[in-house]
Amino acid sequence: MINPDSNQKDRFRQARENMVRVQIIDRGVKDEAILKAMMKVPRHLFVPEEYINEAYYDSPLPIGYNQTISQPYIVAYMTEVAKPDPSKTALEIGTGSGYQAAILAETVKKVYSIEIIPDLARESAERLKNLGYSNIVVKYGDGYQGWKEYSPFDIVIVTAAAEQIPGPLIDQLAENGRLVIPIGEPSAIQELILLVKKNGKIEKSRLTFVRFVPFKRL
Ligand code: SAH
Numbered sequence: 001m002i003n004p005d006s007n008q009k010d011r012f013r014q015a016r017e018n019m020v021r022v023q024i025i026d027r028g029v030k031d032e033a034i035l036k037a038m039m040k041v042p043r044h045l046f047v048p049e050e051y052i053n054e055a056y057y058d059s060p061l062p063i064g065y066n067q068t069i070s071q072p073y074i075v076a077y078m079t080e081v082a083k084p085d086p087s088k089t090a091l092e093i094g095t096g097s098g099y100q101a102a103i104l105a106e107t108v109k110k111v112y113s114i115e116i117i118p119d120l121a122r123e124s125a126e127r128l129k130n131l132g133y134s135n136i137v138v139k140y141g142d143g144y145q146g147w148k149e150y151s152p153f154d155i156v157i158v159t160a161a162a163e164q165i166p167g168p169l170i171d172q173l174a175e176n177g178r179l180v181i182p183i184g185e186p187s188a189i190q191e192l193i194l195l196v197k198k199n200g201k202i203e204k205s206r207l208t209f210v211r212f213v214p215f216k217r218l
Contacts, residue, residue: 046063163184
């Protein structure tokens with residue numbers, strides 16, 4: 001029997017396999033847990049219906065409200081830099097579609113994610129719940145302040161470009177914690193920065209150039 005739904009499923013699985021091989025593995029991402037997560041999470045369910053056939057393209061895509069879901073490689077790369085493992089707790093600023101949160105949730109114990117656009121916060125919380133992610137908590141708010149109640153975090157990933165690193169996010173980073181954030185002016189090319197907290201001190205490294213939507217304030 002031919003089931004049209006399973007054909008669809010195969011089509012997306014194949015697109016996802018290609019994505020992982022060509023965009024992620026060939027560009028050097030090695031962490032097995034992350035590759036497995038990229039292979040598992042149905043990215044086509046995180047984009048608007050009209051972009052479903054482009055979900056596995058090598059690019060960001062619009063998700064409404066002038067925001068975007070990041071390019072698959074950037075999601076994998078930022079996750080790898082953050083060094084996830086099942087003992088860790090992560091904070092994400094900029095939930096957007098929820099895709100990065102889902103990839104993190106596959107590789108760490110618990111994910112807290114903050115989104116400043118109320119409709120996006122609501123939609124992504126709903127999507128992640130429907131997909132069965134019980135280890136992600138999404139809230140609406142200004143991520144500048146972090147989420148003190150659940151701090152410290154082993155991982156902080158910011159998915160919008162700030163002009164400076166928000167102080168509260170550094171304060172809420174655990175010892176040996178890793179914070180990944182794009183820094184730069186909204187209209188210019190930005191730099192992806194990694195901060196690592198060692199013996200209470202911050203070590204900073206510059207990773208690569210990126211382009212993200214602006215970090216907003218309430
Ligand atoms: N990680 C997302 C990418 C979303 S784009 C994904 O995987 O789809 C960046 C998101 O950051 C946007 O949804 C934007 O509304 C949000 N954002 C911008 N400034 C913010 C802030 N101060 N606090 C929380 N979210 C913010």
